[in-house]
Amino acid sequence: MLVADLDAEAGARVAAKLGGEAASHAVDVSQAGQVRDLIERAVREWGGLDVMVNNAGVGVAATTPETDEAEWDRLMDVNLKGTFLGMKYAIPAIRDSGGGSVVNISSVAALVGVPDRAAYSAAKGGILSLTRAAAIDHVAEGVRVNCICPGTVDTPWIGRITAGYPDPQAARAAMEARQPHGRFVTPEEIAAMAAYLASDEAGSVVGAAMIVDGGLTAR
Numbered sequence: 001m002l003v004a005d006l007d008a009e010a011g012a013r014v015a016a017k018l019g020g021e022a023a024s025h026a027v028d029v030s031q032a033g034q035v036r037d038l039i040e041r042a043v044r045e046w047g048g049l050d051v052m053v054n055n056a057g058v059g060v061a062a063t064t065p066e067t068d069e070a071e072w073d074r075l076m077d078v079n080l081k082g083t084f085l086g087m088k089y090a091i092p093a094i095r096d097s098g099g100g101s102v103v104n105i106s107s108v109a110a111l112v113g114v115p116d117r118a119a120y121s122a123a124k125g126g127i128l129s130l131t132r133a134a135a136i137d138h139v140a141e142g143v144r145v146n147c148i149c150p151g152t153v154d155t156p157w158i159g160r161i162t163a164g165y166p167d168p169q170a171a172r173a174a175m176e177a178r179q180p181h182g183r184f185v186t187p188e189e190i191a192a193m194a195a196y197l198a199s200d201e202a203g204s205v206v207g208a209a210m211i212v213d214g215g216l217t218a219r
């Protein structure tokens with residue numbers, strides 16, 4: 001497994017935790033040449049590519065009129081273009097390796113209106129639509145493309161949001177209490193869905209948006 005992230009140290013930490021053949025690779029997913037190099041390395045060192053997870057993402061908290069144009073461009077470059085580039089280079093590599101799976105990380109923001117997340121929602125909606133388009137284009141080549149729509153997941157992302165409040169602990173508890181199942185989604189629950197989508201058991205799951213949100217979009 002090749003762990004790719006802009007933050008080289010974080011990627012190396014995850015690879016070390018995974019152990020075995022896992023390695024890390026520093027990449028800015030908005031840069032085509034860097035994504036191409038990443039996929040070429042995976043194919044060269046592992047003898048092929050089975051699964052690509054497009055997970056990198058950034059957020060901007062703003063309504064549409066409030067969104068700064070440069071922030072819009074950067075968010076689209078990382079979230080939407082980054083996913084496009086990951087698919088552009090991974091799909092042929094997966095096809096040439098005998099088939100496999102692409103898992104894109106969208107969001108519930110692609111499905112329902114989330115306040116103060118205009119650019120983010122647009123990018124995640126784009127990822128959902130691109131997932132469906134690519135799923136239809138490549139299913140006959142043995143490449144299944146799906147996405148996950150997570151709800152509120154307990155990652156460093158949440159820490160950055162709550163850090164902006166006078167009482168971060170209280171803000172965290174309030175966010176958690178708002179979840180229908182009374183807690184945050186865990187990163188492990190998202191990883192489990194990604195592992196399922198990547199597995200042969202998901203052989204008929206094509207172009208799907210798998211919601212993992214503790215009921216957030218059900219009410």
Ligand SMILES: NC(=O)c1ccc[n+]([C@@H]2O[C@H](COP(=O)([O-])OP(=O)(O)OC[C@H]3O[C@@H](n4cnc5c(N)ncnc54)[C@H](O)[C@@H]3O)[C@@H](O)[C@H]2O)c1
Nearest residue numbers: 005006007028029055056057107150151152153155156157
């Ligand atoms: N945490 C949530 O509640 C939540 C909900 C729905 C969707 N998501 C999505 O899940 C994904 C992971 O988010 P997270 O919560 O773990 O956030 P996070 O900020 O903890 O992790 C995001 C990772 O993306 C990396 N990254 C940022 N820009 C990059 C770039 N240009 N190239 C390569 N890597 C880059 C960061 O270094 C970081 O490791 C994102 O796509 C996010 O939109 C998160």
